[in-house]
Amino acid sequence: MRGVWLVALIPYGAWAGDNLPSAEASAWLQRMADASRHLSYEGVFVFQHGDAPVQSLRVLNKPVGGGKDSRLTAMDGIQREVRCSQGISMSLSTEGGQIKVEKRLNSRHFPDLLPISAAPLANWYAVKLGDMSRVAGLDCRQVELIPKDAYRWGYVLCAEKDTALPLKASMVNETGKALIQYSFAEIKLGASSTPPPAPAVDVASQASPVASERVGVRNLPPGFVRITAVRRKLPNKPGEVEHWVFSDGLTHISLFLENTTQPVETLRGQSKLGMINMLTRQVGSLQATVLGDAPWPAVEAIALGLEARQVAGVSR
Amino acid sequence: MTIHNLNPAPSSNDDALSALVDGELDDGEAKAALKAVLGNARDRDTYREYCLVGDALRGYHHDTPNLTDRVMSALEREPTLLAPMPARSPRRPALWLAAATVAAITWGLWSAVPREETLAPLAANQPPPAGEAGNIMPYLAAHQDFAQAVVAPSEMRITRVSLAGADQ
Numbered sequence: 001m002r003g004v005w006l007v008a009l010i011p012y013g014a015w016a017g018d019n020l021p022s023a024e025a026s027a028w029l030q031r032m033a034d035a036s037r038h039l040s041y042e043g044v045f046v047f048q049h050g051d052a053p054v055q056s057l058r059v060l061n062k063p064v065g066g067g068k069d070s071r072l073t074a075m076d077g078i079q080r081e082v083r084c085s086q087g088i089s090m091s092l093s094t095e096g097g098q099i100k101v102e103k104r105l106n107s108r109h110f111p112d113l114l115p116i117s118a119a120p121l122a123n124w125y126a127v128k129l130g131d132m133s134r135v136a137g138l139d140c141r142q143v144e145l146i147p148k149d150a151y152r153w154g155y156v157l158c159a160e161k162d163t164a165l166p167l168k169a170s171m172v173n174e175t176g177k178a179l180i181q182y183s184f185a186e187i188k189l190g191a192s193s194t195p196p197p198a199p200a201v202d203v204a205s206q207a208s209p210v211a212s213e214r215v216g217v218r219n220l221p222p223g224f225v226r227i228t229a230v231r232r233k234l235p236n237k238p239g240e241v242e243h244w245v246f247s248d249g250l251t252h253i254s255l256f257l258e259n260t261t262q263p264v265e266t267l268r269g270q271s272k273l274g275m276i277n278m279l280t281r282q283v284g285s286l287q288a289t290v291l292g293d294a295p296w297p298a299v300e301a302i303a304l305g306l307e308a309r310q311v312a313g314v315s316r
Numbered sequence: 317m318t319i320h321n322l323n324p325a326p327s328s329n330d331d332a333l334s335a336l337v338d339g340e341l342d343d344g345e346a347k348a349a350l351k352a353v354l355g356n357a358r359d360r361d362t363y364r365e366y367c368l369v370g371d372a373l374r375g376y377h378h379d380t381p382n383l384t385d386r387v388m389s390a391l392e393r394e395p396t397l398l399a400p401m402p403a404r405s406p407r408r409p410a411l412w413l414a415a416a417t418v419a420a421i422t423w424g425l426w427s428a429v430p431r432e433e434t435l436a437p438l439a440a441n442q443p444p445p446a447g448e449a450g451n452i453m454p455y456l457a458a459h460q461d462f463a464q465a466v467v468a469p470s471e472m473r474i475t476r477v478s479l480a481g482a483d484q
Binding site: 042049089100102105106199232234235236237243245252254256263265266270273275276278279280281289290292293299306 | 418453455456458462469476479
């Protein structure tokens, strides 16, 4: 809270063009993160990935206790929505009169892009304040998150001038080219609507904790920690695999582990704009696939740092 | 430890082959592309890969063994007969398949299983070699819970690499 007051007392213009001192950077990051969860709002935003067609989505957020209830509804194409409540996230899609419900492992979505504990991100990103702008009829301050190393993409946000709610966000590469962009087209702060609850599904049947760790990871990129490790079934793939996720709070990199009896060909994959990178390789008796919307050095570091571990009772 | 690219650079025919698979070519262009497929071993392999990727995107798997080879053999034996094609759409070649899947995979929010009723298989049934492009869809789909945007397998460029000095 003290950091927020510090931010409020210093004129914006004093920082324009310069990286913020670490304490102020942390305060801005935490303020934007809190706003996306702790405010009531309802609006429509547009989303674009590269040069793909723009999509429109409606978002509704309401704070509940220390968390949030939210609902995200696609306004284009087939009926789809995401509901998040009590830290549980479900996706619902409607086709042919049937509603398909699936549990998601992550309950964050725009404008809730920053982690709950966002202040430590200042260790890995420099924060720079930019000009005032106007998005969806509201004034906002441009806030630039500049990665301090090659292991993460940058962000350019526009934080609403009073609440710091991100009204606009772009993920950018090292040359400043926008990889994905979000922007509210209309928003109502203080909305009174309440998101419907997430439907009950058999969570246990969709993912279970990893019982033993057959792989070790040396040299994770700075700031990255493992946030998830589950066994789950993947779409269009028989059997279960282990799905681990590493994150610095903004960047997420998945590791998929599965048994193999055949030699695994080492393959590198990269999306057209270079935003998503992948490496598949063999680690002991396992096929490991590392995949993330992260720069290649981050995916490479994790993939090359994998090593097989001896697990009691498991033959190799 | 370094990673070396073992794949050759893509040929200028790749876009034409992709457009052929996508049904984006007019009669004359399709004839030229088919001629290239029949006359060049690398283009045949590329065409096969595109077909397999397309089939994987549509959710078709191992129902009829060696269908691709049978189709390719039949193409070699038969004269080229093409039905009239509609005028080329303004969509960009090679993005057709991506669009079909992205309609289901949407920036980390939606179920990613391809809609099986959309199209007939082109070359369904020869399973892609382990780890090839057609096999990465399940990983892209599963990662979408955390991804801010998800791409279709056809948008991923896959290259074989070697891990010099890595523990295998």
